[in-house]
Amino acid sequence: MGYVAAAYLLVAALLAGYAWSLLARQRDLVRRARDHDGEP
Amino acid sequence: MRGRLLWLALPAVMLPVGAYLGLVVAPVEAFQGDPYRILYVHVPSVVTSYAAFAVAFVASALFLARRRPQFDRLAFASAELGELFLTMVLITGPIWGKPVWGAWWTWDARLTTALILWFIFGAYLMVRNWSGARGARVAAVIAVVGVLDIPLIHWSAVLLRTLHPRPTVFRAAGPDLPASFLYVLLFNIAAFLLTYAVLLSLRIRQQRQREALAELEMA
DSSP states (O other), X not given: OHHHHHHHHHHHHHHXXXXXXXXXXHXXXXXXXXXXXXXX | OHHHXXXXXXXXXXXXXXXXXXXXXXXXXXXXXXXXXXXXXXXXXXXXXXXXXXXXXXXXXXXXXXXXHHHHHHHXXXXXXXXXXXXXXXXXXXXXXXXXXXXXXXXXHHHHHHHHHHHHHHHHHHHHHXXXXXXXXXXXXXXXXXXXXXXXXXXXXXXXOOSSOOOSSSSTTOOOSOHHHHHHHHHHHHHHHHHHHHHHHHHHHHHHHHHHHHHHHHO
């Protein structure tokens, strides 16, 4: 069952990692948009 | 707004339910035992990566023909997700292979052509990320040529002698799986495809925002 758990956990980690990278890129966009508007 | 939230929440519900069905509800396979349960993440990842690369292929061909940025945006986002799901394939495959074949990896036709596809779209993403809009045309050519590897991957297990089993679901004579396995597999395929669709829509929207912001910053 160790192989099965490893496979499922790695798939979950890859999906979570991609979702996290999307959020990080979105935060960066929001920060750049604020900088452009001159907001703190 | 409500519909949008529901759309985003669907994969978050379907993926854990699919994992529960694959790990707990689906019966144990007689020959392989529990390791066969990797099927429920391996095959959906394969199907989703093929679908994503097929979308990237069509969008890239349209971009080359018409030069409209929305096709490039769609191809870029879909290729990125295709690479993500293909990475899952290349990770779950060896983890399944070790207990069943006794080896993590073997250089047979199926596995090697799949690895080549991963490198081709890795090259696509490098070109597209590092040379910006200027590299879009080169990247589109890579995507169009690269997708031709998918039929090779599929037919390699049918026409050549490989360690990898022949297709049991997507074959001309219909699926060769008991219903109790097939329904769980189809549910997981639907969950993975839906996850791809949601992530694709978010990634395209983000890319559009990035381009709009870059134009504002240039002005």
